Amino acid sequence: MVEPLQGLTNRAIIYSAPGESLETAVVSLPVQQPAEGEVLVKLYYSGVCHTDVSFCMNALPGLQVPTPKGQIGGHEGVGTVIAHGPGVTSPPIGSHVGIKYVADACLTCDNCIEGAEASCLNLKISGYLTPGTFQQYCIATARYVTPIPDNLDLAAAAPLMCGGVTVYTALRKAGLRPGDWVAIFGAGGGLGHLGIQYAKAMGGRVIALDVGSKKDFCFSQAADEFIDVTQFDVDEDVAAKIKLLSNGGVRTSLQCTSSSKAYTQAFSSLCFRGTLVCIGVPQNPLSFAPNLSAMVGQELRIISAKTGNRVDVKECLSLAARGFIKCHYQIRKMNELTNVFKDMQAGLIEGRVILDLEGV
Template sequence: MNLFPILPAPTPLAGQIGGHEGINLIYSHFTLLTQQGVGIVVSHGPDVTWPPIGSRVGIKYAADACLTCDKCIEGGESSCRNGKVSGYFTPGTFQQYCLAPARYLTPVPDGLELSAAAPLMCGGLTVYTALKRAGLCPGHWVAVCGAGGGLGHLGIQYARAMGGRVIALDVGSKKELCCSVGADEFLDFTKFESDSALAAKVKQLTNGGARIALMCASSGKAYAQAMSWLGFRGTLLCLGIPDHEGCLVPNITAMVTDELRIIATKTGNQLDARECLEIAAQGHVKVRYQIRKMDELTKASLPTVLSGAS
């Protein structure tokens, strides 16, 4: 199923290489990285002078964009009609040496490990950009749905780094992880008898409702009730794509009464990526990850990684 209509329907390509969060050597056009979407520049193509050889750089979900169309000019580079998605029809990062357009690489700040930077080039960038565009301000409550997952555990940390307070929603087994990365409150949604009971608890803990509901999960049931978690001028932030449409049916009366809004984000642009990495480089975000050999790629599982070393 093609979840992004902007992309053509996928077809098997002989020799295609997947991955948009990989560590490798980046050959700059055209630039060659070593380590994961991130790595070390080892060679330049014709007329390339930046980034310098030896630079630490990263490849984003959007591996390239024209930077001249209307969407790019507005900062919507991931929606560029002439853009390239890493690992889709463009060879991805699960390889030792990787080609990438020099002009669209993202510098990795000193003090941030390459291995930790790799997941930020997509997951971290996505949650940071979403919170930024939602207008998160210090003191705002953020309800993170799917808080114990790959996006969720980063969403908690970026919300805290931006001055927000976090109420994490997930199954009980994720409580320790969510609290360890900074959640102020945790709710096991399986413990509530009804959607209204969960909404009431969220509003109790947040003194009237969350300012932002960050939807990192793809559960249709979660989307169906998410707006009931919001307080005055709250924003529903859509990231995870549910398995079926029609699960989110807004209550227009409630939206008008409390001035609610719904927005969505795929990922961020070049500026967002630099800001995202800088926050992590300052020590505000700790990524949970494990290093695996390339031949173990198909055996790696997200739950294992999130419960492993950081």
């Protein structure tokens, strides 16, 4: 039996009616003692990811059970270790750590041995069945939290726990080389704007694609070119514009949206041996049919990036700590999460929303 910690109250955001509405509520809960192998983390900030919206609406394909009522969401948290469970010595008390989408991986199954911790056969996901980072105190597996470099702003570090590491891993898996053109679909969003920055930090040249209102924002993130996707009725015209700007097609297309139309555009804009990286999942996952003739003829690749492993997170944080990555964010309060979800669904957010977990 785990004892609650006396004298502390944990304010947490729960999903009131998962699958039915975006309604959330801030509640007070006891703070639990960490058990063996665990640490207690006092969280300061949590990023809000589109996957949180999906968990709240039970809209993520392939989940075994629906998100339960009362689930504490969130998977981009940063804070300080304030207590060790029995047997734990690291990370030290007082150190800054991050909590990721993968709350815990066994590190011994075949997928983990491949380095695919996000596909661990014994995976635990923060904010789905495991209480996530939309709370002030979070129990976490000691060997799976991420040390945060000292010189990194804690709020800006939060979105790197999922959004940052996902786009970094996508670019790394695509084999981005200096000078390569990269097309980023959904470039003005949480993932997309970090994608622009990581692609540039890795030596790429970026064509940002989004709605026209995000043009200035994408250029402020150092995009080389911008395409307003609303100005085109025909998918082939978007691809033709990308090929014109990149002198024949992009080496990598990062698909950060959930639009099947954008998938067709992203695939059609590749150059010889180009790679489409699937990140966003369309409502109808069968809606994208690649041209297999082009795929074989041009030796194209389609790969995916779910999120990264511990090495990927370390590398993505290292680039940020050296000043190459600056997440664009707005701070919101815990009781604003429902409205944040609605704004995200409407595509109104530039960059990332970060919840200040101390200001309820």
